[in-house]
Amino acid sequence: EVQLLESGGGLIQPGGSLRLSCAASGFAFSGNAMSWVRQAPGKGLEWVSVISGSGGSTYYADSVQGRFTISRDNSKKTLYLQMSSLRVEDTAVYYCAKGGITIFGNWFDPWGQGTLVTVSS
Amino acid sequence: DIQMTQSPSSLSASVGDRVTITCRASQGINNYLAWYQQKPGKVPKLLIYGASTLQSGVPSRFSGSRSGTDFTLTISSLQPEDVASYYCQKYNSAPFSFGPGTTVDIK
Numbered sequence: 001e002v003q004l005l006e007s008g009g010g011l012i013q014p015g016g017s018l019r020l021s022c023a024a025s026g027f028a029f030s031g032n033a034m035s036w037v038r039q040a041p042g043k044g045l046e047w048v049s050v051i052s053g054s055g056g057s058t059y060y061a062d063s064v065q066g067r068f069t070i071s072r073d074n075s076k077k078t079l080y081l082q083m084s085s086l087r088v089e090d091t092a093v094y095y096c097a098k099g100g101i102t103i104f105g106n107w108f109d110p111w112g113q114g115t116l117v118t119v120s121s
Numbered sequence: 122d123i124q125m126t127q128s129p130s131s132l133s134a135s136v137g138d139r140v141t142i143t144c145r146a147s148q149g150i151n152n153y154l155a156w157y158q159q160k161p162g163k164v165p166k167l168l169i170y171g172a173s174t175l176q177s178g179v180p181s182r183f184s185g186s187r188s189g190t191d192f193t194l195t196i197s198s199l200q201p202e203d204v205a206s207y208y209c210q211k212y213n214s215a216p217f218s219f220g221p222g223t224t225v226d227i228k
Contacts, residue, residue, distance in 0.1 A: 035217065037165075037219075044206075044208065044219060044220075044221050044222040045157070045159075045165065045208050045210075045219040045222070046219065047210075047216055047217040047218060047219060050215060050217065059215035059216070061216050062122075062216070095164065095165070103215070104212070104213060104214050104215070105153060105212065105213060106212060107155040107167055107170040107210070107212055108155070108157075108165075108167065108210070108212075108217075109167040109170075109176065110164075110166075110167070111164045111165050111166075112164070113164055114164065
């Protein structure tokens with residue numbers, strides 16, 4: 001069974017940094033692209049970033065470009081999202097999601113349970 | 122970037138009703154369109170990919186179709202457990218944008 005478990009969320013002040021993790025199991029982690037998707041309280045889904053299976057290719061939403069960095073450690077089967085210069089509007093539940101063999105052309109399934117990031121003074 | 126729109130933003134229907142949700146892409150995305158269901162307080166779940174392929178385990182009352190850049194999610198007979206928000210998503214290229222969502226509840 002594919003499982004994704006996020007961690008690392010919490011309360012952080014504006015301008016601060018935080019690193020999220022997503023531990024994966026039940027599939028060939030290095031063979032799949034992985035994404036982060038976020039959902040602000042009471043709002044819709046917003047795609048944040050994607051990384052290829054090898055980690056060699058990454059893409060970001062304009063809203064986080066230059067502030068967030070996606071990475072992965074295939075030996076640990078773990079996906080990361082390093083978030084810096086955090087803003088109040090980054091407050092959201094952050095989900096990791098499994099993609100396909102390639103970055104493009106694949107849907108997201110499954111999703112992790114999510115971790116809440118609250119940016120507030 | 123390609124924009125994704127959805128209509129309606131919300132709807133209320135009776136049990137057994139046929140429900141249709143539309144998603145429109147601002148440019149062509151071929152069949153690179155997925156639909157997700159998110160029940161209140163739960164994690165999004167994949168319903169349909171490739172515009173019309175039902176994910177394993179999803180009830181057959183759900184279906185998807187495409188006409189050009191317009192995509193449709195249909196629930197043939199609405200059930201109480203279908204109360205949820207539904208999102209479309211393009212995945213042909215980054216950014217993998219989602220539609221704003223459609224909230225479905227029971228009348």
